[in-house]
Amino acid sequence: MAGLVVSGTQVSYIGQDCREIPEHLGRDCGHFAKRLDLSFNLLRSLEGLSAFGSLEELILDNNLLGNDLVLPGLPRLHTLTLNKNQITDLECLLDHLAEVTPALEYLSLLGNVACPNELVSLEKDEEDYKRYRYFVLHKLPNLKFLDARKVTKQEREEALVRGAFMKVVKPKASSDSVAVSPECHYTPLPSASRELTSHRGVLGKCRYVYYGKNSEGNRFIRDDQL
Numbered sequence: 573m574a575g576l577v578v579s580g581t582q583v584s585y586i587g588q589d590c591r592e593i594p595e596h597l598g599r600d601c602g603h604f605a606k607r608l609d610l611s612f613n614l615l616r617s618l619e620g621l622s623a624f625g626s627l628e629e630l631i632l633d634n635n636l637l638g639n640d641l642v643l644p645g646l647p648r649l650h651t652l653t654l655n656k657n658q659i660t661d662l663e664c665l666l667d668h669l670a671e672v673t674p675a676l677e678y679l680s681l682l683g684n685v686a687c688p689n690e691l692v693s694l695e696k697d698e699e700d701y702k703r704y705r706y707f708v709l710h711k712l713p714n715l716k717f718l719d720a721r722k723v724t725k726q727e728r729e730e731a732l733v734r735g736a737f738m739k740v741v742k743p744k745a746s747s748d749s750v751a752v753s754p755e756c757h758y759t760p761l762p763s764a765s766r767e768l769t770s771h772r773g774v775l776g777k778c779r780y781v782y783y784g785k786n787s788e789g790n791r792f793i794r795d796d797q798l
Contacts, residue, residue, distance in 0.1 A: 581606040589614050598623025606648075610635070618643060632657070639664055649673045656683030662704070666711035677716045679708070687719065706731045 576597070577584040583605040585597060591614045601608075602623030611633040618637070621630075622644035629651040637657040652673065659665055665686065669676060681687040688700040708718055709731035715723055 576601075582609075583607065584609040585613075586610070587612040591615065592617050593620035595620060607631075641665065641668070643668065643672045645672045647673075648675060650675050651678040652676060653678075653680040654684065655680050659684040659686045662686040662707070663711070666708060670711060675714075676712060677714060679712065679715055679717070680719050682719050706734055 575585055575588040577586075578601065581604055583597075583601045585594075586609055593610065593615070598620050602625070604626070605624050606626055607629040608624055608627055609631040611631050613635050615632065615635040615637055618632075618641065621627075625644075625646070626648060627646050628648050630646070630649060631653050633653055633655040635657050637654065637659065639659060639661040641654075641657075641659065652669070659681065662681075665681075669679070682689070688704050705718055705723075705727060709715060709723060709727060713728070713731070717723060
């Protein structure tokens, strides 16, 4: 089969633009494969992966896998890489992995929106990434490596204490919220001053409290003006 590379128990089917796992791949290799590399394809579904019941390593980098990703039960799988896919719901993924991959020790999610770092957004920083690591370790405490970085003793301790609170909650759109017209630009000025053709002054009440040594009336008079 074109594109298929087999070396012992390692099976590679890279860069074939396949949208699903070919049936014959599982039929021919599923019974002996311990390492399967399906990177640089167009996978949106992992249907057919159940034929690979003895997998220990699974490489799925650079595909189109999203939040509907479903893995079969893989009790021996210790390494999983999902770099550069389309996963946004971190908690859903971690709950699923905890259920179907109990032996998982190496996980990489770089390049997904669910993994907050500068690879996906310049707005994210190291603190965002730390919180993400604590939350992942809270969900998957047996991990030894996360995103090619070794899990430290300190991270485990932090995850044990704070990991459950590191979840990023996205606000849901409320039906009661009022839609803002794209033509209505925000301005910090009071409403009376927003019209460009209006020349009225905008008055506001202000109260000053003076704590100086001189009297309130003379605090702006210099000695040479007396």
